[in-house]
Every structure is written in structure tokens, then in C-alpha cells.
Amino acid sequence: MVILDGGLATHLEALGADLRDGLWSAKLLLEDPSLIRQAHLDYFAAGAEVATTASYQASIPAFVRRGLGADEAEKLIVLSVRLAVEARDLHGTGTVAASVGPYGAYLANGAEYTGDYDLDEDGLTSWHRDRWHILAGSGADLLACETIPSYAEARALGRLLTETPGMRAWVSFSCRDGEHLSDGTPLKDAAALFAGNPQVIAVGVNCTAPRHILSLIDRIEGKPVMVYPNSGETWDAVDRRWLGLADPVEFGAAAAEWHAAGAAFIGGCCRTTPEHIRQIREHLGAG
Numbered sequence: 001m002v003i004l005d006g007g008l009a010t011h012l013e014a015l016g017a018d019l020r021d022g023l024w025s026a027k028l029l030l031e032d033p034s035l036i037r038q039a040h041l042d043y044f045a046a047g048a049e050v051a052t053t054a055s056y057q058a059s060i061p062a063f064v065r066r067g068l069g070a071d072e073a074e075k076l077i078v079l080s081v082r083l084a085v086e087a088r089d090l091h092g093t094g095t096v097a098a099s100v101g102p103y104g105a106y107l108a109n110g111a112e113y114t115g116d117y118d119l120d121e122d123g124l125t126s127w128h129r130d131r132w133h134i135l136a137g138s139g140a141d142l143l144a145c146e147t148i149p150s151y152a153e154a155r156a157l158g159r160l161l162t163e164t165p166g167m168r169a170w171v172s173f174s175c176r177d178g179e180h181l182s183d184g185t186p187l188k189d190a191a192a193l194f195a196g197n198p199q200v201i202a203v204g205v206n207c208t209a210p211r212h213i214l215s216l217i218d219r220i221e222g223k224p225v226m227v228y229p230n231s232g233e234t235w236d237a238v239d240r241r242w243l244g245l246a247d248p249v250e251f252g253a254a255a256a257e258w259h260a261a262g263a264a265f266i267g268g269c270c271r272t273t274p275e276h277i278r279q280i281r282e283h284l285g286a287g
Helices: 008-014 024-031 033-046 060-066 070-091 103-107 121-136 151-163 187-192 210-217 248-261 274-284
Strands: 050-052 095-100 142-148 169-173 200-206 225-228 234-236 241-243 263-266
Touching: 008 024, 008 033, 024 033, 024 070, 033 050, 033 070, 033 274, 050 070, 060 070, 060 121, 070 095, 070 121, 095 121, 103 121, 121 142, 121 151, 142 151, 142 200, 151 169, 151 187, 169 187, 169 225, 200 210, 200 263, 210 225, 210 248, 248 263, 248 274
Parallel strands: 050 095, 095 142, 142 169, 169 200, 200 225, 225 263
Antiparallel strands: 234 241
């Protein structure tokens, strides 16, 4: 049993950050990196055993689009890992997972929840490659391939894994219901891509409604199961706001059900907070 952290951007906003920006939490790598370190520390204090870095949206193309050079972009991506490492060291223990966000995060149009991309597998492999190698050499303990909405993107990341044979990773998909990825691919088929891969420590789902998690757990075979759903609220991509409410205590109780159903790595994604992680630990006990 490993307890992951929760929504980084959600907690950064609670700490006072304005993330209404195409870079989302990666904006603070430019403006206020110490706040990112504090967010990681708060999650460790709440009981998380893993810090997932602020590199989800921190791609070289995204920073270049902002007007930065490629060298400066690379330094900011490495900084995202260093901040998590510093927080881990201050806390005294923990794992640093370098976030590899999907191509849809760069598009910033909600495509990570649809898989509606303008790149094929070859294009996605090329798009991810530079950041992949930067993060693989950054000092992170592993790569967190997360919110992956499409079969083609999963295959692209599998190809990149072969380029960094000494690096471990987890692969986590965004799903539209209790059976399918966001692009309609059965989760069982996507998970099977990594079932025999010794570099992959876990396969799972994230940024998916909690009501789908029990069904999705049953679709994953051959690897430890990872789940870190969102809070149950829904994202309005047009008006760029969250709709609905969520209760940390109910989330913690649900986490106990996910663990009983076979999930070995449990945390939260969008709209979850340190209190959600604290409730997971209270409901599950020590990791």
C-alpha cells in the first residue's frame, strides 16, 4: 500500500496562487517556485509518500510558446524535480515521481479528457521525447505518465521507455466510464501494453470520476493497480471552472473500498487536497 499525493494545482490555489494560465501549475516555476516546494511539503505532512512534480504542463513547447528559449525551458523542467526532492529531503522520506503529462495538457483545451489529438503515434513520440529524457536524467526516482487519454499516446510512451532502460515509471490513464479510456479504447487493452514491462511499477487511472474506479480496477491485470481519481467534480472546459462538491471523508472511505478491491497505490488528482490525503491515511492506516 502506497499513498500518493493529491491535486498539486488545487493546493497551490489554496495557498494563494493564480493559475489561470496555459502553463497551469508550471507557471509557478517561473514566478514562485518556493510555493511549489511548500505544496509538496504539505502533502508529505498529510501522509503522502510520493511527491508528483509540477512538470505535468511544463513541456519545452509550452515554455517556448511563452517566449522562453529551449535551454531555459529545460532548466525549469529540472527545477520541478529539484523542488520535490528538496521537499522530500526536508520531510525526511518519500519518493519523487516526475510528472509526464499528456500532449493534451500542452494543448490546454481539455483534450486529455477526450484523446482528440492532431498527432499520431509517431508524432506523439517525437513531441514527448525531449522532456522525457530531461526528466529521466533529472534525479527523480521514477516517471509518472499520467492522465493518458489515448491508446496511441500509451504506445508512444512505451516506445520512449525503451530509450531509457534504467528508468522506472508508472502509467495512469484518464477514463470516460468504468471500462474505456477517454478515446474509447478498452482500459484492459491499454493496460496490457505494459503488463510485461519490467520498467513499469504500476498501471492505473487518474483524473477520473470516483464512481468509475471500482469497475476500472477490475480491468487491469499483470501489474500493481494505481488509482488517484479526481474529487468527483466536473471540469467545464468552456468556462474554465469546476462544477460540483466533494467531501474528503467520503473520499477516504471510498479509498478503503478501492484498496479492498485490489488497488495498491492510492491518492487524489484534480480538486483533491491534503485533507483528502489525510483521510486516505486515516481510513487505511500506515502505508
